[in-house]
Amino acid sequence: MTLAASVPDTWIGTLMAAVRRSPAIRAVDAAREEEAVAIACGASLAGGRGAVLIQNAGLFNCGGVLAGLVDLYRIPCFFIVSYRGDRRDPVYYHEPKGRVTEPTLAAWRLPFAIADRGAELEGQVVRGVEAAEKSRGPFVLLISGEDLA
Amino acid sequence: MTARKPLLEALVSMLAPSDVVVSCLGANSRYLPHLAVPVPVFALCDSMGAAIPLALGMALERPDRNVVALEGDGSLLMCPNVLATVAACRPANLTALLWVNGHYESSGGQSLPSAPVDWPVLARGLGIAHVERVGDVAGLRQAFPRARDAREPTLLVVDVAFDPSEPIPPYSERPDEIRARFRIA
Numbered sequence: 001m002t003l004a005a006s007v008p009d010t011w012i013g014t015l016m017a018a019v020r021r022s023p024a025i026r027a028v029d030a031a032r033e034e035e036a037v038a039i040a041c042g043a044s045l046a047g048g049r050g051a052v053l054i055q056n057a058g059l060f061n062c063g064g065v066l067a068g069l070v071d072l073y074r075i076p077c078f079f080i081v082s083y084r085g086d087r088r089d090p091v092y093y094h095e096p097k098g099r100v101t102e103p104t105l106a107a108w109r110l111p112f113a114i115a116d117r118g119a120e121l122e123g124q125v126v127r128g129v130e131a132a133e134k135s136r137g138p139f140v141l142l143i144s145g146e147d148l149a
Numbered sequence: 150m151t152a153r154k155p156l157l158e159a160l161v162s163m164l165a166p167s168d169v170v171v172s173c174l175g176a177n178s179r180y181l182p183h184l185a186v187p188v189p190v191f192a193l194c195d196s197m198g199a200a201i202p203l204a205l206g207m208a209l210e211r212p213d214r215n216v217v218a219l220e221g222d223g224s225l226l227m228c229p230n231v232l233a234t235v236a237a238c239r240p241a242n243l244t245a246l247l248w249v250n251g252h253y254e255s256s257g258g259q260s261l262p263s264a265p266v267d268w269p270v271l272a273r274g275l276g277i278a279h280v281e282r283v284g285d286v287a288g289l290r291q292a293f294p295r296a297r298d299a300r301e302p303t304l305l306v307v308d309v310a311f312d313p314s315e316p317i318p319p320y321s322e323r324p325d326e327i328r329a330r331f332r333i334a
Contacts, residue, residue: 003209026209029237031230035202039234042171042206045191046214046333050206068196069203073328 001025001078001129002048005036009055011082011145016053033058034065041075049129051078056085056101059140063108066138074136078129083114083142105140112140115147150310151285153248154180159286160246163293164188164217169207169333172219173200175255177248182321191331194320197221198228201235201245208240211333215297218245222268223253223261229271232304236276241300244293250311258313268306279303 004019005028006012020027030036033054040050054062059081070077084091085098105112111131115124124141132139153176161184164170170190172178178192191207193199204218225231225247235243247268253259269280279299281292289307296303 003206005206028206028209029234030202031234032228034198034228035231035234038196038199038202039206039209042203042208043210044206045203045328045331046169046207046210048210050210065196065199069193069199072195072324074325075328 001051003028003040003043003050004053005030005039005043005050006053007031007033007036007055007058008053009057009082009084011084011143011148012053012055012080014145014148015080015143019053033061037062037065037077038069040077041069041073044075044077049076051080051129053080055082056097056142060097060100060104066108066110070138076132076136077138078132079138079140080125081140081142083144086144088144088146101142110138110140111135112142115141115143117144117147121147150308152312152315153177153309155286156289156307156309157181158184159289160217160293161186163290165215165297167214168297169211169214169216170219171200171204171207171216173197173221173224173248175221176315176317177219177221179318179320183318189331189333190327192322192327194324197224198231200224201231204243204245205231205235205238205240207333208243209238212240212242214333215242215244216240217297218243220245220247221254222247222249222251222266226261226266229275232272232275232277235302238302240302243302244296244305245303246305246307248307248309250309252311254311254317258311268304272304272306277302277304280306282306282308284308
């Protein structure tokens with residue numbers, strides 16, 4: 001990737017700290033998630049490769065821009081999304097978001113994978129990026145805080 | 150107040166080969182295919198509020214090109230926060246034009262919430278230092294070159310007439326055609 005646009009939560013903030021150490025990826029702090037999607041798409045349209053790193057709550061904000069930009073113009077867009085409220089999340093107030101995450105992804109027809117902690121994370125990211133490129137659309141890799149430990 | 154078309158024509162006449170244009174949905178995207186724009190254009194037909202962040206991503210990826218973003222006041226009112234994101238990134242090559250007519254023109258001309266939004270004050274408050282208000286073609290001809298040469302992100306607030314009887318041409322290109330043709334050399 002050449003650019004990673006992000007709105008952080010605790011887990012994504014940890015990941016972005018690593019991104020900021022990369023000399024190859026420009027880290028962009030966005031004020032809201034829809035912006036992050038458009039910024040990443042702009043980078044891709046300009047010849048780079050943009051990614052979006054956000055929480056699942058932020059992904060829920062992005063229905064319009066996913067339909068009206070990513071899907072409509074068929075722009076590759078790779079997402080890493082923190083899966084707050086899944087069974088591994090120790091914070092109780094994220095639970096409602098966890099319950100609707102996979103149903104929302106399915107309803108919006110967003111291809112996704114849940115990161116497998118037993119396998120190398122790097123390869124899962126590469127496959128996700130390749131899937132977005134191949135389909136010229138979105139691909140979402142859901143991660144848990146455990147995956148970053 | 151000045152109509153949109155002469156303002157757009159003046160803008161197009163000032164574009165340089167190093168420019169790239171990102172247009173918001175509505176009248177701008179519908180007029181541009183008829184104006185022989187000499188630079189790459191990415192025209193949105195949906196996705197309100199995406200023009201400036203899309204242009205920001207391009208500007209960051211291609212610092213050798215100047216990206217000109219056209220956005221409407223209805224769209225930016227949905228997400229003025231993007232100006233803070235732009236200010237934080239400080240791209241030297243992003244020139245945004247905000248077309249202010251107080252109406253959602255492309256959805257039938259409904260009024261925006263009738264608050265007296267002070268766009269220059271709002272933009273400066275969100276960190277955009279170079280903001281100019283433009284009211285006519287002569288003003289645009291002076292302000293646009295200044296903005297493009299500013300070496301910082303800039304916003305031109307362009308007051309444009311709202312005319313419900315204006316014969317705006319329909320969309321003439323499909324998104325897949327726009328996407329396929331858009332190339333930044």
